[in-house]
Amino acid sequence: MLIFVADADVSWEFSDLIEAIYSAPTYHLVFEGCLILFIVGLLFQHSFLPSKRRGGSGDRLSKAEEDQLIAEWQPEPLVSGDPADEALLASYQRCATSQVGRSVTYSDGRTLVNFATGNFLDFIGEARIRDRALASLRHYGVGSCGPRxxxxxxxxxxxxxxxxxxxxxxxxxxxxxYGFSTIASAIPSYAKRHDIIFADERCCFAIQQGLEASRSKIIRFRHNDTAHLEELLQRQAEHDRRDPKKARVTRKFIVVEGLYVNCGDICPLGELVKLKYKYKVRLFVEESASLGTLGATGRGICEEAGVSVQDVDLIAAGIENALATQGGFVVGTKYVVDHQRLSGLGYCFSASLPPMLAAAASEALTMVDEMRGERTARLKSVSDRLHQRLLAELDNLWSVEGAPMSPIKHLRLHRCTGENSLPALEAACAAAADAGLLLTVARYVAQDLGQPAQPSIRLSVNCNHSDSEIGSLLDFLKSYATGLAKK
Structure with missing residues (x-):
């Protein structure tokens, strides 16, 4: 038997074909065999296409087919159902029965000294702010029920x-x-696809979400490393010179925090402003943690660094820390602000800030202005004293991250005291509660797009924390870490 091959001068006998099959590599035969089985399976697989019944429209499954589909369907879980996650959520269910001020009472009856929340200027419970909010509540009611x-x-x-x-x-x-939505809305209202954003790798999660929503090209520079930032800017400038047409339509931004929540460091704003003008980029600063805590009169990082606010294109901040209320704001030129009113999603599509909270923020801001930085200076003093004592008394047990005058400090266990793991720090916070202290572990979402931080206890200082309260904190940290080192 001969087999003729089209467009060829050769012919194969059937025996030659059998011999070629026997001489083929094993993996080749296995692959072809699997392929044949797959095709046969497809041919005999039950189809759920609509039946073409006589006299019917053919757009419905039979009852038997519907029952079979329902019986075979298995819903995917909405969450992982990890027992560790459930235990973690249960640990968050701490119910306070008092105002969360310098001290706080919980449902189990314990009153703890608060080193966990951002009540930096101790405005929670301030009589003037409370009375102003109550007067606004009686006049306007609770909410607005409508966007601005x-x-x-x-x-x-x-x-x-x-x-x-x-x-x-x-x-x-x-x-x-809402404070979180402020910077998360401000960034994508200006930066769009094909723009370029240079962002510090330790930026907070609200900034991370704004960066992602912008769909811009994100270039991260090492934390507070202006030399690395300039290197990246130079590289981009060279790219722009090679493609000037694209460079003319590509906007460039630098995004930083005045006081970094994730590490307690203060940004080098003066150097950033120089780079802004040198490379012609726009500068955005997030001040949720630096408002009321930095500057001679609490006006934030610009006042602290001696930089004019006109040198910063956009300043955004939440008023949920130092001003002890809720919401956020953006300040800048009329052009910047008016654009926010048209394209800031958090502004356009959220119900406006409840008037009683706006009144409380107004009174708190008035108090900051009238105090001329008195509480800010006291906060810096308490923060610096705590920092120096942490270094002097616990340097061999805990590592401290954060600027000396920063009210936010991150603590991590030294290797000699054991592993600096999340469970170990959670256990430390639980033991602190037994000692009358409220501490918290810094938390980061799994989808955090920035530089992942090592687990830490985040300390938040209040301007009215006394030396005895700080002493109690240091005594606990020392005894707890010493106990771990002995195990």
Missing amino acids: GFYGTMDVHLHLEEQLAKFYGCEEAVLYS
Whole structure:
């Protein structure tokens, strides 16, 4: 038997074909065999295509087919169901029965000295702020039930915006109803696809979300390393010179925090401003942790660094720390603010800040202005004393991260005391509660896009923390870490 091959001068006998099969590599035969079985399986697989019944439309499954599909369907879980996650969530269910001030009482009856929350200026429970909020509550009610552009604007909102602009020395301010959404909305309202953002690798999660939402090209520089940032800017400048047409339509931004929540460091704003003008980029600064805590009068990183606010293109901040209320704001030029009112998603599509909270923020800001930095200076003093004592008394047990005058400090166990793991630090916080101290472990979401941080205990200092309270904290940290080292 002969087999003729089209367009060829050769012919094969059937025996030659059998011999070629026997001489083929084993993996080749196995692959072809699996392929044949797969095709046969497809041919005999039950189909759930709509049946073409006589006289019917053919767009419905039979009852038997429906029952079979329902019986075979297995829903995917919405969450992993990891027991460790459930235990973690249970540990968060701490119910306070008092105001969360310098001390806080929980449902189990324990009153703890608070080293965990951002009440930096001890404004929670301040009589003036409380009375102003209550008066606003009686006059306006609780909420607004509408975004700012849809009948949600009230005179207290406009007054607070005017007050914020004056406080910072800027043309205008725009008020948001939620601190997290402020910078997360501000960044994508300006930076778009094909733009370039140079961001510090230790930026907070709110900034991370704003970067992701912008869909811009994100270039991260090493934390507070202006030399590395300039190297990246130079590289981009060289790329722009090779492609000037694209460079003309590509906007470039630098995004930093005034005081970094994830590490307690202060940004080198003066050097960043020099790079801004040298390489013609826009500079955004997030000040949720630096408002009220930095500067001679609490006006933030610009005042602390001796930089004019006009040198910063956009300043955003939450008012949920030092001002002890809720919401956020952006200050800048009229152009920057007006653009926020049109394209800031958190502004356009969220109900406006409840008027009583706006009134509370207004009163808190008035107090910061009237105090002329008295509580800010006290906060810096307490923070510095704590920092120096941590280094002097616990240097061989705990490592300390953060600037000396920063009210945020991160503690990590030294290797000699055991592994600096999340469970170990959680156990330390639980033991601290038994000692009358409220501590918390810094938490980061799994999808954090920045530089992952090592587990740490995040300390938050209050301007009215006494020397005895700080002494109690140091005594606990020393005894706990010493106990671990002996195991």
